[in-house]
Every structure is written in structure tokens, then in C-alpha cells.
Amino acid sequence: MAGDGTRCIGGAGGEPGEPVHPGPVLSSTFHLGTSTLPEYFYGRAGNPTWTAYEQAVGALDGGEAVAFSSGMAALSTVMRLCARPGTAVVLPSDGYYIGRLVASEELAPMGVEVREYATAGSLPPLAGATLVVVETPSNPGLEVCDIRAIAEAAHAAGARVAVDNTTATPLGQRPLPLGADFVISSDTKAISGHGDVVLGHVSCADPTLAAQVRAARTRGGAIPGPMEVWLAHRGLTTLDLRLERQARNAHALVQALLSHPTASDVRWPGLSTDPSHAIASKQMRRWNGVLRFTLPSITAVDEFLAASRLVVSSTSFGGVQTSADRRARWGDAVPEGTLRLSAGIEDTDDLVADVLGALDTVRT
Ligand SMILES: *Cc1c(COP(=O)(O)O)cnc(C)c1O
Numbered sequence: 482m483a484g485d486g487t488r489c490i491g492g493a494g495g496e497p498g499e500p501v502h503p504g505p506v507l508s509s510t511f512h513l514g515t516s517t518l519p520e521y522f523y524g525r526a527g528n529p530t531w532t533a534y535e536q537a538v539g540a541l542d543g544g545e546a547v548a549f550s551s552g553m554a555a556l557s558t559v560m561r562l563c564a565r566p567g568t569a570v571v572l573p574s575d576g577y578y579i580g581r582l583v584a585s586e587e588l589a590p591m592g593v594e595v596r597e598y599a600t601a602g603s604l605p606p607l608a609g610a611t612l613v614v615v616e617t618p619s620n621p622g623l624e625v626c627d628i629r630a631i632a633e634a635a636h637a638a639g640a641r642v643a644v645d646n647t648t649a650t651p652l653g654q655r656p657l658p659l660g661a662d663f664v665i666s667s668d669t670k671a672i673s674g675h676g677d678v679v680l681g682h683v684s685c686a687d688p689t690l691a692a693q694v695r696a697a698r699t700r701g702g703a704i705p706g707p708m709e710v711w712l713a714h715r716g717l718t719t720l721d722l723r724l725e726r727q728a729r730n731a732h733a734l735v736q737a738l739l740s741h742p743t744a745s746d747v748r749w750p751g752l753s754t755d756p757s758h759a760i761a762s763k764q765m766r767r768w769n770g771v772l773r774f775t776l777p778s779i780t781a782v783d784e785f786l787a788a789s790r791l792v793v794s795s796t797s798f799g800g801v802q803t804s805a806d807r808r809a810r811w812g813d814a815v816p817e818g819t820l821r822l823s824a825g826i827e828d829t830d831d832l833v834a835d836v837l838g839a840l841d842t843v844r845t
Pocket residue numbers: 551552553554556577616620645647648666667668669670679680681
């Protein structure tokens with residue numbers, strides 16, 4: 482396999498006279514001609530800007546990709562596709578919280594049993610399940626579980642496996658070769674990478690399954706705007722570069738945080754002493770910029786964020802600017818002072834100095 486930077490660019494194909502960088506195709510409707518239906522005919526069913534992006538991101542995942550209007554559109558479409566009354570859907574109790582809301586608010590009232598499991602715990606409860614959702618590293622706790630082991634057990638029990646790969650990115654982890662049926666991604670995060678797009682995708686190794694996901698998108702209508710897809714595709718070409726700096730910054734920040742008395746509970750799967758490191762290094766190809774740590778109180782978090790010049794207080798992650806999000810604000814079951822920090826692409830020395838300086842001002 483070529484290197485990650487080369488794979489993000491995707492080669493030099495094209496005919497003379499074609500644009501090297503085609504713009505977004507915004508047309509909602511396409512010339513039909515007279516007889517056979519052309520590949521593109523209506524903007525809810527297909528669009529050449531989607532196709533270019535889906536081929537690029539699918540190649541990185543090792544499967545066929547289907548773009549969606551958001552990460553939640555991708556996840557909820559897969560959940561609805563697999564859920565059946567009288568069977569169970571199994572979700573991580575410590576994963577992205579809206580996934581659990583889809584299950585409790587939409588699937589449970591239709592007779593689907595909703596079960597939860599802890600990412601860092603034992604195997605999920607699988608009897609009677611049609612779908613197991615896996616999130617590794619989990620958001621926001623950055624716990625890790627063994628994708629291959631869960632996929633083997635789930636398939637033996639007749640369940641499909643969807644891995645939310647948002648935190649890892651397709652360069653950091655390839656769940657499809659590890660046995661996952663679906664990769665789910667919020668491309669709002671590191672893939673688009675600049676904080677200006679809401680987008681998602683699903684990838685499948687099995688073309689029949691991918692066709693089912695594509696048909697569900699056309700029926701359900703959770704389609705992405707061509708402009709958003711075009712922006713995400715542009716972002717994708719620099720994912721390798723951004724990830725490299727973000728991971729380097731995260732590593733340096735984690736070491737600085739570990740040395741500071743005000744920060745505790747510092748977690749990053751890339752750290753050799755992290756409890757998740759053994760499994761993470763078995764199934765992940767490279768690290769990323771997302772880490773977590775805990776300050777003593779909400780006031781301490783406020784003081785830290787007010788003193789920092791480089792860490793912006795915002796939700797979402799994977800962007801070029803370092804950001805931090807106090808997750809208890811959103812109802813995640815974490816201590817009040819727990820921050821998920823997403824390292825950006827600032828210079829490492831500047832970032833470490835800024836974070837240490839801001840921590841020094843915390844008085845509570
Ligand atoms: C952000 C996120 C989602 C939801 O994605 P949107 O693009 O905001 O809909 C799903 N899973 C994880 C792990 C996320 O971080």
C-alpha cells in the first residue's frame with residue numbers, strides 16, 4: 482500500500498482538457514436523454530461531486546463509501562437499516578450520546594430492545610442482537626476495545642457490526658479489514674478538518690450492503706450538499722499532514738499535562754503507559770490529536786480556558802485550531818471538570834507553553 486500522504490491525494494487520473502480540480506456540481510437535475518437512465522438523473526439519488534468524494538474516502542477505508550449529510554445521518558441510517566422489532570441493538574454506554582438517543586427515542590418505541598455496554602469492559606451482550614455499534618477510541622472517554630474480537634463474536638451471534646471511526650480517522654484505523662460490516666464517520670471532524678462542514682459517511686466492504694445503505698439514503702433523504710462534499714474532499718487531501726502535527730501536539734501536551742499537578746486523569750491511546758495502549762497499538766495504524774484530562778472543578782476549567790490564548794472553548798474536534806470541550810456540559814457521564822482536548826496544527830512549543838501557562842493560573 483502506498484503511503485498515507487499519497488493515498489490522500491489519490492493519483493493523477495483525468496483526460497486532457499478536464500479540470501484537474503473540478504468544482505462542486507450543484508445541479509439538482511440532469512439531462513435524461515431518451516432511453517436508458519444515466520448514472521446521474523436527480524440530486525437526491527446521485528451527484529458526481531459525491532462520487533469523487535466517496536471513491537476517495539472509500540479507498541482509504543478499504544470499501545465502498547456512501548456520503549451523508551452528517552455523522553448522525555450516517556449512524557442513524559445504519560441503525561434503522563439493521564433494527565427489527567423483537568431483536569436487540571447494542572450500543573456503547575460511553576460513546577457519542579446522540580446514538581443512544583436515536584435508540585431510546587426511535588427504535589425502542591418500535592419494539593427494539595436497546596442494550597448498552599462499556600467500551601473498556603467485556604464483550605457486548607449479543608444474544609438476539611442484529612447490530613452492535615462500536616466506538617473506538619470512544620468519545621469522549623478515549624477508551625478502546627478490540628474490533629476483531631467483537632466482530633468475531635457478533636458474527637457468530639448473527640449480528641452486524643458498525644464501528645464509529647470518527648476519532649481514529651481512516652488513516653488511524655481500518656475497521657473493515659478487522660471484520661466490521663459498516664464504518665461510520667462524522668466527516669465534520671478530522672476528515673473535513675477545518676470546522677466549516679457538517680458531513681458524514683458509511684463505508685462497507687460488501688457491495689450489496691453498500692447498495693442497501695445507498696438506497697436507504699435515497700429513500701430517507703439525508704443527503705449531503707455538493708458544496709459540503711467538495712469542501713470535505715479538499716480537506717481530505719491534507720488529512721495525513723494535519724494528523725501528523727495533531728498527533729505530535731497531542732503527545733507533547735499529554736506529557737506536559739502529566740507533569741502538571743492541576744491536571745489528572747490524562748488519557749491518550751498513543752501514550753505507551755495508557756491503559757488502552759496495548760489494544761490500540763494492535764489495531765490502530767497511527768495516532769491523532771484527541772485527548773482527555775480532568776481539572777478539579779468547573780471554575781478551574783473556566784479559569785484555564787480564559788487564560789489560554791490558543792485553546793478555543795468549543796465542541797467538535799479534529800480541526801486545525803486546538804479546542805477543548807467540557808463534556809459534562811452535554812450530559813456525558815464524566816466528572817464536571819473533564820475536558821476533551823483536540824490538538825490542532827499550531828507549533829508544538831507554542832501550544833505546550835500556552836497550555837502550561839494557562840494551567841498555572843488555575844487557582845481552584
Ligand atoms: C460528532 C460525532 C458524531 C456525530 O456527527 P455529526 O457530523 O455531528 O452528525 C458521531 N460520532 C462521533 C464519535 C462523533 O464525534
